[in-house]
Amino acid sequence: MWRNAASVGGLTLVSRLFGFVRDVAMAALLGAGPLADAFMVAFRLPNHFRAIFAEGAFNAAFVPRYAAVLTTEGEAGARRFSGAVLSLILIVQAVLLVGALVFMPAVVTLLAPGFTDTPDQFATTVDLTRITFGYLALISVATFVSGMLNAHERFAAAAAAPILLNVCMIAALGLARHFPTVAHALAWGVLISGFVQLAYVVWDLWRSGRRLVLAKPVLSPDIKKFLRAFGPAVLGSAGVQLAMFADTIIASFLPTGSVSYLYYADRLYQLPLAVIGIAIGVVLLPDLSKKVAAGDEKGVRDGLNRALEGIFILTLPCVAIFLLMAEPVIAVLFGRGAFDQAAVTGSARVLEAYAVGLTAIVALRALTPAFHARGDTTTPVLALGAATLVNIALKIALMGSFGAAGLAFGTAAGAWVNALILAVLLARAGRLTFDQRLIRLVLLAIAASFALAAVVTGLEPFAERFTDLIPAFPDLVPVALKLGLGGAAYLLVMALGWKAISRKSGSIR
Template sequence: MKSSLFSSLFTVSGFTFLSRIMGLLRDIIFASIFGAGAAMDAFSVAFRIPNLFRRFFGEGAFNQAFVPVFSEYRLEKTKEDLKLFLAEVSGTLGLILLLITVLGMLFSSQMVMLFASGFAHDATKFALTQDLLRLMLPYLFFICMTAMYSSVLNALNQFAIPAAIPIVLNIFLIAGAWISGYFTEPILALGYAVFLAGVVQLLVLFYTVKRQGLTMLPRINFSSPGVKRVMFLMVPAIIGSSSSQINILINTQLASRLETGSITWLYYSDRLVEFAIGTFAVALGTVVLPKLSELYTKGDTENLSKTIDWGIQLSLILGIPAMLGLMFLAEPLLAILFMRGEFYETDVLMAARSLVTYSLSIPAFFIIRILAPVYFARQNTKTPMYFSLVAIAVNICLQFILVRFYQHAGLALSSSIAAWVNALLLGVGLVMMNIHHFKALITRRMIALIPANIVLVLILIWMQKFDTFWFEGPLALKLPAMIVAIVAAIILYFGVLHISGFSLARLKGPLVRMKD
């Protein structure tokens, strides 16, 4: 079990890290070519809409509802039953996605108003957002079907291709940005790139699942027992797993009423936070959910508890330093990565404000990625839904208050607070339901986090003193200097952690082996 979980996590993290690097390169190119103006604001809003639905119907709620049922079919029923189940789910889900896509394109104007009503006062920006949305909405269908086939492979403990497939989108977007000068409206090139990337991603995943011998002609069957179970679990999971997405929707709506550039500043700060979360937190959740589902189906409560403890420990060990790094190095990182072309020093300073407040959410999202799957593995999607509703309510209340004082940074801060509320409720819920009590976290080993992070903070404060160099130095010097400094800080952090009493061998996986 140790090697399986660790190797799977390493595989997913590796490909996800490569995808995030490509995404970072993509954003660097975006910043240079499009800056933080009205066109980039329009793209950020239009692209956020299919991405929001992707999180609802694809890798978010659907994955959490589908994987436990798929695992049960795989362990307890015949391969023919499993193929039929997959065909009925793919056909039914595909129909729903097609209807949503068509309706979204027909009512694109209303969709833009729902997400960014502040654009209504600028007819050019509103029309551009609407054009981009029409181009990119079909991506909703392609990427959600891709996410379904990714879930199948994840449940089969095949993580490499699903983890690597987002790289395709980044490649297409980078190509779109480079050829955007040939378009009358350059930003529209990105819309076409998103559409084409969705087609290629779906074809690759479908072919991969077909090679497993699990595909047959999709069937629309809302009365299928398997489809009913997935839909029953999915409806509350849509709410329970999407508080952060609803928070983003509200953020976008309020930011559209702030000065031009606010949405883009939030976008770039969010991208760096997503880089930290996506590299390990998403990988951790992807690997843990199938394992928890399998352990729960087998009734292996001992290993289930060990897996939860391992995940939480890893979340704190990785999440806290990631948060501190982005908080203390917000301006240097943004300056090195994006300050060129149409992205100016003012944009760096404004984006840094929201990056600092966004980064507070990183450990919370790591923890959520571990605790929420515990409920989903038990096919309990209602309880996380209730907790998520509380977090959403907290976020909405705080957003309207904090935006008045801190503008776009206040929106990011409210999202971070809401994420912590959600994480704490999930943890308290497991204790109250007598599922898990986190006793393994209250140990001398975990206290080793304190000196390790103190040393890290001292290093980060020292790096801040070279502020002028990070802003004005030549890229050929400051980029490698930043990389070397970060790598050295990471090595020192884990070194102090190990010396202080936390054996790094424990990161490999739970201490108890699988039972036969």
């Protein structure tokens, strides 16, 4: 499981590095003004729908069912099932795309009502969203193909495909002078990337000896089971996106730049979430599904423990860094050109609030598959419903005093509520028991994170002496110094603690 997760995580990291290159260029050219906010909404809208109908919900319903059909009926049965599902996807996406293009002003009004007070910004947002929305249909089919590949334990192509989105957007920025605005260039880059990503995963499917086929979408028993699982999964994904919709809607009423603050902070927050959380979620679901089918309950519990210990070990140092170094890190990455000090400070406050919920939201990538592997897509929806109420209530309560950072804190609190509910339900059902190895390593990771924080804080006066070493990037050397030595302290404490635990218990493998 961890070998596959490392493969997915490594490719996701490459994608995020390309994404940072893209975002650095975007920040310099777009800044955090009205045009940037318009593009952020246009970029978020198809991604919201993708997350609802494609990645989260679709994988939760399709991968276990496809794997079951493949096991019981072989390649021929899996081909018939996947062909019928593909036909359904194409029908739904065609209807959604036509409806969105026709009613786009109403859609944008719903998503960003605050923009209606500035007609030029509203009109630009509508134009940009009409360009980007076609990306949804393309990436939905690409997600379907990726699900097939994952079920056959081919993870690399699906994990690498997002790299192509960033490459296309970087190329679009280089050609921006040929478009009305930089935002229009980026919108076309997003759409083109949909074609490129789809072609890439279809090529990998062809390499595996399989083909895309269309079949009449008859309501066979397998299709009915898929739809019964897909319905609650959509509601669950929709709940997550509802909270994000709420961020965009509320932020559109906040001072100009708030939508952009959320975006740039989210880019950093998403790095550990993507590299760790997505990698674990993608690999853990088929792994747990096979163990559940084989009746290996001990293997299920062990897999969850190993996933959770990895999540705590890898996310806790990120939490410490985001809480202590948000502003200098954002300044180094984005603080140039049109991205001024106000944008740096605003984005940093949002990142600090997001950091509070980082471990919880990554842990959901392990806890939720524990239900989906058993075909239970309803329980996570109920837990998410309670968490979403907390999330949105806090957003509304905190937006006035804390602006965009209040929205981010609501997201963090909701993630903890969601994770705790799922963990309690799994524990009560006897499907999650925290073994001694997990408990000891979590406590060790907490101690190592405090060591990291102490080093970073203690280095503050010393590191400031190097701010003028590279005048164009005054924060670069201090940030690198604190990250390097703080990370070394974390690793040292983890290594020493691991040895001490191993000697005490003999073996914790």
